[in-house]
Amino acid sequence: MSLSESDLRATIAQLMPGVRADLERLVRIPGIAFEGFDHSHVERSAEAVAELLRGCGLDTQIVRHGGQPAVIGRKPAPPGAPTVLLYAHHDVQPAGDPALWASDPFEPVERDGRLYARGAADDKAGVMAHVAALRAFGDQLPVGVVVFVEGEEEYGSDSLDAIIQAHLEELRSDVIVIADSGNWDIGRPALTTSLRGLVNLFVEVKVLKSAVHSGMFGGVVPDALMTLSRLISTLHDDSGEVAVGGLFGREGASVDYPADRFRLEAGMLDGVSMIGQGTITDRIWTKPSISVLGIDAPGTLEAANALQATAKAKIGVRVAPGDDPKAVFTAIKDHLEKNVAWGAHVEVTLESDGNPCVIDATGPGYEAARSAFRSAWGGVEPVDMGIGGSIPFIATFQELFPGATILVTGVEDPHAAAHGPNESLHLGEFELVCVAETLLLKNVAEIMTK
Structure with a gap:
């Protein structure tokens, strides 16, 4: 008999204290995949996630292909029922x-109904939303489930394609739920249907063989920092609109x-x-943006009275849905090379890129999701929204699993401060997310079982 x-709903309410306790245990593990950090913590984090999935009765393994460990847990579908992949x-x-930070980043603290800690929202609450839904069903799970929890998303997902290719059949699903986005507002759920892509590049200008005395040569030699600043300023017009030719953008986002x-x-x-x-x-959703992410230059306290010979900046470009990151890099490279002043030498190099995506938000999977969200939030209609940030691997899922419905959801709200100081999770909304995911699995089973 189905639940x-x-x-x-009642089961989720009973489970939430334990779900929160497990979330707090996860966020105490500083699993950072960036270079220069102790990656043993990422290993500990993977082991902790694997233990949670095994506790839900999933056949679980820790996998890696040249990068940090990911976790895959599987439970086969009942006869005729669909399979749902749950990503975080x-x-x-x-x-x-x-x-x-107002408190230790890796010691969770509740203040005014929010849980503050690094990863509390992005994305360990996503992991625990999956666990909560699985616990709610116990042995009566109405769909097959594959839980796929990556270990280096914040560092660029370099080994993700290799992991997916190596475990392609294990991951094959009818519905893919990616719990790494957010809701429109507290009290208003959302489904993310478009995301911008990403191009990160370096631009370096050179004007001298080495630094020279600013008094002896200033006024004749264009120093590298001045030259770089002038070049960077050509990327935007006086209104701040992107001034690089050949970049695609469009209008039409309907949300006010x-x-x-x-x-x-934004603060x-x-x-x-x-x-x-x-x-x-x-x-922020459907047009490109260009930002200066950093500049290599002497600090003001260490700066000598000298003209700098070289200067380097890191530029971040958000690529509009529908555009090609490779073409965007070429357009910006051409622009920088053509607009460098005073004959300075310029070198433009690509660091990384990722594809934008647009998701078809129709079909039975989306009907199941919208119904689940409406029920969880007491009749509030979910918003279809875009995201200015990037999750490039969604395009990979679209390519490798073309028949699957892809639902991009999440636990964040506009005040979560993901990636910033004092990241936090709204605990009331988190419970609604757990209810919504549980009802989503129920609805998918009812709508999509053959």
């Missing part, structure tokens, strides 16, 4: 300067994002103007 919606990642961003809400959520200071043209949602 009713009311039974599942167990690695986290570096915490950064501890002084910017009030300017005052955006300014508050913009009073008097600072927004840049670009078009609606806010167009600018």
Whole structure:
């Protein structure tokens, strides 16, 4: 006999204290896949996730293909029932300067209904939402499940393609739930249906064989920092619109994002103007953006009275859905080479790129998801939204599993501060996410079982 919606809701409510306790144990593990960090913590994190999945009755293994460990847990489908892949990642961003945190980044603390810790929202709560749904069904799981928890998403997913190819048949599913996005607001769920891609590149200018005296040669020699600054400024026009030819962008995002809400959520200071043209949602979802992520230069306290011979910047480009990251890199490289001033030598190199994606948000899988979200949030209609950030491997899933429904969901809200200091999880919303995922599995079974 299948479990009713009311039974599942009641079960989730009973499970939440244990789910939270396990989430807190996970976030105490500083599993950072970046170079220079102790990767034994990533191993510990993978082992902890594997233990959780085994506790749900899944046949579980830890896998790797040249990178950090991922976890795959499987439970076969009942006869005729579909299989659902549940994705999340167990690695986290570096915490950064501890002084910017109100509490220890890796010791979870509750304040005003939010749980503060690195990874509390991104994405260990995603892992635990999957675990909560599995625990709610116990031995009565109505669908087959594959849980795939990656170990280096924050570091670029370098080995992900190899893992997927090596375990292709194990991962093959009818519905793929990617729990690494967010909701439109507290009290308003969302399904992510488009994401921008990513191009990271370096631009380096050279003007001298070595640094020289600024008094002896300044006024004649164009120093490298001045030259680099002038070159970077050509990437935008006076309104802040991207000024590189050949980049694709489009209009049409239908969700209203009030300017005052955006300014508050972004933390913009009073008097600072927004840049670009078009609606806010167009600018952050469906148009390209270019940002200066860092500059190699002497610090102000160490700077001598000398003209710098070389200067280097890291540029981050968010690629609009529908554009090609390779073509974007070529367009920006051509622009920088053509616009460098005073005959300075310039070198542009690619660091990494990732594809944007647009997801077809129709069909029985989406009907199951929207119904689950409406029920979990008490009748509130979910929003179809874009994301300005990038999850390039979604395009890989689209290519390798063309018949699967891909649902991009998540536990974050606009105040979660993922990747920043004081990252947090809204505990009330987290419980609704767990309810929604549980009801999603029930709905998929009812709608898609043959």
